[in-house]
Amino acid sequence: MKEITTYFPDLTEDQKDKFERLKDLYKDWNLKINVVSRKDIDEIYTRHVLHSLGIAKVQSFLPGSKVMDVGTGGGFPGIPLAILFPEVQFHLVDSIGKKIKVVNEVAEGLGLENVKTSNCRVEEVDEQYDFIVSRAVAQMETFVRWVKGKVAKKSNHELKNGILYLKGGDLSEELGKYKTAKIYPLSDYFKEDFFETKSVVHLPMKYKG
Numbered sequence: 001m002k003e004i005t006t007y008f009p010d011l012t013e014d015q016k017d018k019f020e021r022l023k024d025l026y027k028d029w030n031l032k033i034n035v036v037s038r039k040d041i042d043e044i045y046t047r048h049v050l051h052s053l054g055i056a057k058v059q060s061f062l063p064g065s066k067v068m069d070v071g072t073g074g075g076f077p078g079i080p081l082a083i084l085f086p087e088v089q090f091h092l093v094d095s096i097g098k099k100i101k102v103v104n105e106v107a108e109g110l111g112l113e114n115v116k117t118s119n120c121r122v123e124e125v126d127e128q129y130d131f132i133v134s135r136a137v138a139q140m141e142t143f144v145r146w147v148k149g150k151v152a153k154k155s156n157h158e159l160k161n162g163i164l165y166l167k168g169g170d171l172s173e174e175l176g177k178y179k180t181a182k183i184y185p186l187s188d189y190f191k192e193d194f195f196e197t198k199s200v201v202h203l204p205m206k207y208k209g
């Protein structure tokens with residue numbers, strides 16, 4: 001938990017309480033439905049929570065904005081971001097029902113009122129968002145195809161509306177054709193070895209009405 005307060009020192013007591021309770025909730029649910037590897041549960045704050053919050057270091061979401069987490073699995077990056085930004089509406093989507101069940105239980109257990117979930121493929125979602133976030137779901141080309149038409153027209157943030165994707169390793173080939181993609185290495189924000197090869201990719205996307 002110290003990992004979180006070190007890098008996010010301005011958390012309210014309510015946010016700290018939610019982040020603290022998150023570990024036990026995942027521990028309990030993971031025994032019934034495996035969403036986080038056993039090894040990772042002990043390092044949940046670095047490997048899942050802080051990693052998810054890396055997106056917030058790149059772009060702080062404005063109150064009233066809408067964010068979709070595609071292929072959220074057990075709720076990453078969506079749940080930690082929803083705790084950090086209580087005035088932002090989060091839509092967490094996954095095609096596997098039992099994963100969405102865990103997300104619903106964790107969101108309810110934490111009392112998160114800014115999270116809605118859908119058990120469907122993202123291609124079926126028909127809404128627009130300021131940002132679409134994700135981790136470990138698909139190659140960028142496939143992902144861009146899936147989320148086309150789901151980006152809101154008006155950009156209100158410093159970064160243009162579009163995708164904020166948590167990626168690892170060498171991205172030159174995967175992102176070669178996306179000239180407007182920008183890579184933000186997470187080692188610029190977090191000193192833990194885990195983040196050495198990890199980054200947030202921002203890809204602005206045009207509104208397709």
Ligand SMILES: C[S@@+](CC[C@H](N)C(=O)[O-])C[C@H]1O[C@@H](n2cnc3c(N)ncnc32)[C@H](O)[C@@H]1O
Binds near residue numbers: 073120
């Ligand atoms: C490797 S898991 C990653 C989970 C989570 N984002 C994380 O990083 O912990 C990939 C998830 O994407 C979901 N997924 C894959 N394709 C999808 C699609 N087209 N629509 C919705 N969910 C999808 C899978 O069901 C799976 O839960």
